[in-house]
Amino acid sequence: MRKIIEIKLNPSEANDPVRWKQIVSRILSVPQGRIYHIRPIKRSIDARGNITYRLKLEAFIGEHMPDSGKIRPPILPFVGNKRPVIIVGAGPAGLFAALTLIKNGLKPVIIERGKDVKARKFDISGLNRGEVLNDDSNYCFGEGGAGTFSDGKLYTRSTKRGNVGDILRIFVEHGAPDEILYDAHPHIGTDKLPNIIANMRRTILESGGEVFFNKRITDLIIKNKKIRGVIDHAGNEYVSNDVILATGHSARDIYSLLQSKGILLQSKPFALGIRIEHPQSLIDSIQYRMPVRGIYLPAASYNLVTQVDGRGVFSFCMCPGGTIVPAVTGSAEIVVNGMSNFRRNSPFANSGIAVAIEPEDWKEFDSYGDFAALAFQRSIEHNAWLAAGKGFKAPAQRMVDFIEDKVSESLPVSSYNPGLVSVDLKEVLPSFLSERLKKAFIDFDRKMKGYLTNEAVLTGVESRTSSPIRIPRDEVTLQHVQISGLYPCGEGAGYAGGIVSSAIDGVLVAQAIK
Ligand SMILES: Cc1cc2nc3c(=O)[nH]c(=O)nc-3n(C[C@H](O)[C@H](O)[C@H](O)COP(=O)(O)OP(=O)(O)OC[C@H]3O[C@@H](n4cnc5c(N)ncnc54)[C@H](O)[C@@H]3O)c2cc1C
Structure with a gap:
């Protein structure tokens, strides 16, 4: 017999499966010996009042869990001799598209500009040291895509577009921790993601798919408005x-x-701002209302949103216990983002704080036509590079100094490895944006007392929150509105934002291919 029980426990009890058993036994009036297993189905923290974990547990009474609860690698058909489908890009969208094609009996051929995930680590290290950028292998490019060296947050609002549970299960099948299946805000961490990505590649290869690295696609073969293949930088054709x-x-x-x-593409609204970093202990003390969070609570996170002068300002991709990383992909630009390990154990809490960007904001760039939003994005990344001395250092300002229009005399220690340069961020950001940020910070401090502090540092710029361009596709066939057989997919096509929604889009596109 199986029973579902919902309980609230204090943090130490919630981390003690022996205690679960005692409590379940009492609630169900079943001897502990009859409870063979207890499996968590949902876990969340309620930080209002006394901090508790809410657990939804499945108890197996007098019966064993099927497969002893282990999720095994998937068994997929062999597709080596089936019709090939080319996938350009091995990010979440490309990888999940490949796995779906295999399930549907088609052969994925992935072509990726960057290196395999192991080799990619070396280029990331060089970038972290502020030494050199490899244009094809960095925080955004290479096997696993932009989400590989990240916090690996798997929370999404795109629940209506696809089955989030299926996506999470596929991650677990490839080595992700089981917790992601029941945590309210699941995340994997940058220390675990590379192995998971490499396991996915193994599944694709063993099923007869192909994966090419170090092949940047530079041309499309199109005949009579139909796609016929792609060409890489060395002139190789893939049909x-x-x-x-x-x-x-x-x-x-x-x-x-x-x-x-x-081929038609369009500017689209996106969001842009800065990345803010507080000491993690400060965020813990605000969120948990205690000086030290102890060993049973995770590094605290936050989710802030407000409206300023008719525009949304919001926290984005918050990384508790994380680090700020250089997410540049080209020369003469500075872009930052965040990542963290599974244990989220660094002493810093960072988060993007972004302002919604609408067409009226990029008017000055209207001469760029469909590239106007991208030109605006690029100009701010370039400003950041100029302001911080034309290297990999990032422009920064303490939070209160930013609000009071003062260049910071000194900067706090930061997790951003290439280093920070104290600047007036108004030199980097347009005034409509910095003014909204200032007002938002004051409002955030009302919501999280102590958030507004000169211990926090703003680092510029968080500009790649989502794509400033959409590659339009037919709503039903998911093919480009002009070119049949071409399937714009994932975040770059403007149909997703984040790891899970990009993965879901990969699944949807692959399912559209018959
Ligand atoms: C540092 C960082 C941290 C992040 N943290 C999170 C997080 O915690 N949670 C979350 O949900 N999202 C996070 N994101 C965002 C997330 O990574 C993206 O939303 C997601 O990866 C988009 O998936 P995608 O497959 O559409 O594109 P991408 O992941 O960008 O993959 C595109 C792939 O295409 C390849 N490519 C590009 N051009 C070519 C070409 N010409 N030829 C061949 N290959 C090409 C690239 O090398 C890349 O591998 C983070 C991003 C970064 C940079």
Whole structure:
């Protein structure tokens, strides 16, 4: 017999499965010996009042869990001799598209500009040291895509577009911790993601798919408005009547390629701002209302949103116990983002704070036509680079100093490895944006007393929150509105934002290919 029980426990009890058994036994009036297993189904923290964990547990009474609860790697058909489908880009959209194609009896051929995930680590290290940027292998490009060296947050609002549970299960099948299946805000962490990505590649190869690295796609073969294949930077041709274009929001060369071939794309609203970093202990003490969080509570996070002068300002991709990283992909720009380990154990809490960007904001760039939003984004990244001395250092300002228009005399220790340069961030951000940020910070401090502090530092710029361009596709066939067989997919096409929603989009696009 199985029984579902919902209980509230204090943090130490919630981390003690022996205690679960005692409590379940008492609630169900069943001897402990008859409870063979207890499996968590949902876990969340309620930080209002006394901090408690809410647990939803499944108890197996007098019966064993099937498969002893272990999720095993998937058994997929062999597709090596089946019709090939080209996937450009091995990010979440491309990888989940590949796994879905295999399930549907088609052969995925992934072509990726960057290196395999292991080799990619070396280039990331060089970048972290502020030494050199490899244009094809960095925080955004390479096997696993932009989400590989990240916090691996798997929370999404795109629950209506696809089955989030299926996506999480596939991650677990490839080595992600089981917790992601029941945590209210699941995350994997940058220390675990590379192995999971490599396992996914193994599944694809063992099923007869192909994966090419270090092959940047530079051209599309199109005949009579139908896609016939792609060409890489060395002139190699890859032939197929179906091409999934899953190149992410930073593949500006792909946008230029499409434009040069007269293929329709459009500017779209996105969001831009800075990344803020507080001491994690400060965020813990605000959120948990205790000086030290202890060993049973995770590094605290937050989710802040407000409206300033008719525009949304919100926290984005918060990384508790994380680090700020250089997410640049080209020369003469500074872009930052955040990542953390599974244990989220660094002493810093960072988060993007972004302002919604609408067409009226990029008016000055209207001469760039469909690239106006991208030109605006690029100009701010360039400002950041100029302000911080034309290297990999990032422009920064203490939070209160920013509000009071003072250049900071000193900066706090930061997790951003290449280093910070004290500047007036108003030199980097347009005034409509910095003014909204200032007002938002004051409002955030009302919501989280102590958030507004000079111990916090703003680092510029958080500009790649989502794509500033959409590659429009037919709502039913998911093919490009002009080119049949071309499937714009994932974040770069403007149809997703984040790991899970990009993965879901990959699944949807693959399912659309018959
Ligand atoms: C540092 C960082 C941290 C992040 N943290 C999180 C997080 O915690 N949670 C979350 O949900 N999201 C996070 N994101 C965002 C998330 O990574 C993206 O939303 C997601 O990866 C988009 O998936 P995608 O497959 O559409 O594109 P991408 O992941 O960008 O993948 C595109 C792939 O295409 C390849 N490519 C590009 N151009 C070409 C070409 N011409 N030829 C061949 N290959 C090409 C790229 O190398 C890349 O591998 C983070 C992003 C970064 C940079």
